[in-house]
Amino acid sequence: MIKTIFFDLDGTLLPLDQDEFIRVYFYELGKFLDKKNYPKELIIKAVYLAIEAMFKNDGQITNEEVFAKVFTSITKLEYSLLENEFINFYETNFENVKITSEQSPYVKQIIQIVKEKGYKLILATNPLFPKIATYKRINWAGLSPLDFSYITTFENSRFSKPNINYYIELLQKHNLEAQNVLMIGNSVEEDMIVEKLGMDTFLLTECLINPTNKDITQYKSGNYLDLYEFIKKLPVVG
Secondary structure: OOOOOEOOOOOOOOOOOOHHHHHHHHHHHHHHHHHOOOOOHHHHHHHHHHHHHHOOOOOOOOOOOOOHHHHHHHHHHHHHHHHHHHHHHHHHHHHHHHEEEEEOHHHHHHHHHHHHHOOOOEEEEOOOHHHHHHHHHHHHHOOOOHOOOOOOOOOOOOOOOHHHHHHHHHHHHOOOOOHHHHEOEOOHHHHHHHHOOOEEEEEEEOOOOOOOOOOOOOOOEEEEHHHHHHHHHHOOOO
8 A cells, every 4th residue: 555655856846847957057057156256167067077976876975975076076176165155056046947947736736635645755856956955946846845754865865866776775764665655756767767666656747758768658647637636536544
């Protein structure tokens, strides 16, 4: 019986175009760095390569530590000394990236229904961002971090999607059995991979990411209205 629901964030609870999000993100980061007179090209290159490195994290250290290690090695600037500057960026210019997203009228209702039905909610968003940036995007979706019992960020995670160990770590950390978990996401490669562990799935198709054009007929799927109707039919957790 399903008792826990893993929700993806970007493209799922927060409708957005991933490519446009990335473009505007780096544009705003560049503007911020120019204002601070930091070496813009070098730092943007370091951030890009540090993100790539987090995708390949083997679990020995956290994603944050991977980011810091790569960032420092490329820029020769200690990440720990610039951490407050990154926080400042997420408190200021990052807000302008919100224009690449929108709110779905169904999302707040979906979250409210599953909470009322007694499900444990975990935000299983790819942990490539710090807590502050993740919480900002939750707010952009019209939600609160308090809606979830746990939220993955680069501070608390040692793997990234689509590495199956990202989900194994979540299951182990919360003492969950895969067959009791439902994963809801918009990426075939990053979210539906949980079927290998025996998790149930729902593929959101409005912001679908399916770069290899995989056949998705095997999955429960649909738009926000379909997901809302599916959620309404879920049983109450005793």
